[in-house]
Amino acid sequence: MEPKRVITASQAAALVPDNCTITTGGFGSCGHPDLLTEALAARFAATAQPSDLTLVFAAGQGDKASRGLNQLAVKGLLKKVIGGYWALAPSIGQMALRGEIQAHNWPQGVISHLFRAIAGGKSGVLSGIGLHTFIDPRQEGGKVGPATTEELISVVNVGGREELFYPSMPINVAFLRGSRADVDGNISMEDEANFQDSLAQAQAVHNCGGIVIVQVMELVDRNSLDPQAIRIPGIFVDYLVLSTPDTHWQTYGEVRNNTYTGRSRSDTAVTPLPLCAKKIVARRALYEIARYNAPIVNLGIGTPEFIARVASEERCSAHVLTVESGVIGGTPARGLSFGASSNPQAILDQASQFDFYDGGGIDLAFLGFGQADSRGNVNISRFGGRLNGVGGFINISQSAKRVVFCGTFTAGGLELGFEAGQLIIEREGDITKFIQAVEHMSFNAAHAQSRNCPILFITERAVLVLKDGRLILKEVAPGIDIERDILARSTADIIVADHVELMPASIFLHRPLSVTDKYWRSRD
Template sequence: MQIISYNDLKNIVNTGDVISIAALSVGNLPVEILKHLVEEYDETRVPDNITFIIANDISDYTDGYDLDSFVKRGMVKRLITSLLTASPVTINAIKNNEIEAYFYPQGVIATQYRNHSDSSPGVITKIGLNTNVDPRSSGGKVNDITDEDLVSLLEIKGKEYLHYDFPGVDVALLRGTYADEKGNIFMTHEAHLGEGYNAAAATRNNGGKVVVQVKEIVQSGNFRSTDVFIPGELVDYVVVNKNPEYHKQVMQTYYDPALSGDYRVNDIQAQFIELSSRKIILRRSAQFLNEGNVVSIGFGINNELSNLLIEEQVEDLVQLNIDTGVFGGVIGSKNNFGMNYNLDARMRHDMTWDFIYNGGLDIAYLSFAEIDRFGNVNVSSFGNKMSGSGGFIDISQTVKTIIFSGTLVVGSETICENNQLIIEREGESHKFVENVQNVDFNAAYSRELNQQVFYVTERAVFELVDEGLKLIEIAPGLDLQKEILEKMDFVPLISDELKIMDEDIYQNNWGKLKQSIKN
């Protein structure tokens, strides 16, 4: 291990390199390294023609030393990622065919590094079959200039698999809290552990270089050997952060010891959700929970499920999981995303996907952008929006029960009176369409996997059956034809035993989730 200055980076990162970053938002993001690379480009016009491999969404939310800063300078040739929500410049560049781009399942990207060895042919998995990632569809290619096939279809013992062929990594740009004198990396203050270990190992195996940004160099022996996250043998260079703004734990703060699990906050207050369509959807969705369930919480509306469980005093009856490696505790939502307190456990990002792939989850709560008459779901590309699906495909193809949650119509406004739902202003854009623009969840394949699938809105609940989407419940007070069927682009199957949704969830105070879960 060699301690270097940021100016030395110009001798390490070269034009045409494949670069790996293992971060989530600003967490684990080596912002000061990125800052010096773009400043070097501004002076010398190198490096450029870069390929980035990034499992998760990243952004520094300050001066713009992140993915967008590279793309707007024309430094990027290709991007391989799962999710883009905080990089508007990059999204526009993809839409305008200015850079090549692939959207792949997050878990596949996070775990693929371990397959970069002489003994492995790359990633061979069923994850992504029969979705847009499948080469019989787009193969994960996002725009017209992206033409190289990185995923192919295989048959092994009569069963179909996908083979992902990721490029080898030339430089891993990683972050830790401390490095000791031998180069061992410790994640003491980090809110998430990430997949940095496997990224470092794959990079070294490829003959590449591993660079880690840390807060400080500490004397060897100051920390327990069991706390080493990346051993020094896998680290080539360490740079020491000079400005706290470029080494923030999460976007809201430089360092909060409770977020790294150093102590528990006993008086923390979760922000309860006001009575609204969101709360109604969350309440009805939560009624599918059983005591002891291991629950995957997806991004979007379901990120607030933790708040509802705390409000209903049932958070101890189930075990929450976020695919970043977070188990239990208070899960941050909206602007507090990533601020997770009182965790039961946190794991490396890649290890969390091992847990998920091996049947660790009982039920998953996922969002949707579009649903069609077959029950297929699009979450990644619709209208003029392009975001990728994150871990949606990985989770939806491995879990036993799936609850898709969202409003029936975009932009409608509702109120609740006398335990009934009232549509005050009707929305314009339908989410239940004849055919989805992009298949992130394949309903027919789900039936082959024997999954239970429900679609929960504030107005109605649907179930996936062999014949397609079946309406099984409607909200109290609504007209079936006018306020549900006419707001869909197709007529679903309708249950012969069509029920009224639980009227109690349409009032300010509920208090019945514990009974529901225990029963």
């Protein structure tokens, strides 16, 4: 085999033709080949080429500012985008909302599986994921923005059951990232926080007759890498680009954290977070974990991220935490390292994780919410002038055995105080989150209840349960007035239960949870 050609990032960018379809590696804030996308943006700025690209991604890569896919948010460079999670690349989301590009928001797990379908020469992905949400073509068909009119998703009947069909498409270029490459192009990823969809993307582009370019930190001799450590075989790789440390951060939050890869382990007790709304929600969420014997748990982005940290503070480990990036076990990271986990038990590719999720493998899912309405429907994907994208939310919320939505009761300037186990609203949030009808149907509560999935909402001041299509106020925080602080701060139809319990006072105290608390008794 001839050694793979090592080229510069500028040379790699020059290989991308006009009007092609490109896919990029990475998961959110992890593992994006920034050197390559930076060079592509620089080429376009200098030459106005390549133009009219179609971009396909599962978990959109970025830092909410200038890195990752945000570098490609230039009018004329992109024509169409099909993506799962958009929140970390807000510049591209704004292009979609302004009508500067055609845009489609599909479930992240579906796109992850689509890479495998394209690699295998299949016509597309057939799945129930997305039915009865804005993804369903009988609602919006996943279309985003005024420039998007093309219907891509269709409803089909298979054996008497409705499914959605997501079509395959040729992909011409892949920009991917690994840790090391040998001279034959075999790629290892031992220093990456997760494996994303790298193998499937490389196979898909190769089998479409396209070009696969991989950014790596180091080039090593032939046969010097463990064959079992190879995540992308060299037969799928066309070119290598050597990166520099400043363009190869492990995540956008950290240059390197060896606890994410198993190279080292951290058993150090974590410093407790200060008491705040998200910590209150996370503490109350621990009670739901205690209902199970060693449950398999998914934590979504946002407020649910705090559950992992609070569980570590309380030395609670009677569960297995997972993230859709493919990580199993350990403590999921927050912020711009979300998608990584300290001390993981195992790391799968993203598509395999979604196989497990879609098949009902999650016992308990903790997910964020931006809006919830009188019927329990939830919007996390689009509100106001912001496009978050649905990410893996629909895969998880439509498949988990039990779903708990976590977030503050209001948003935008909410300030809290705590005194002797009492919650004090010092400044109310400006944004009402419990409303009559959600702007965007990310979660269809009736569809979830049709499969007997229990639904709970945990906030800093109240816990609500969805029963027979109605929101029932079940618990209230000590110090909270139901009429003033809950009903008056919501336009949703909330039913007050005949007997409303108090949320445990211990979760509002500036100390670890009490050893006499029922959570700890149930854990023991």
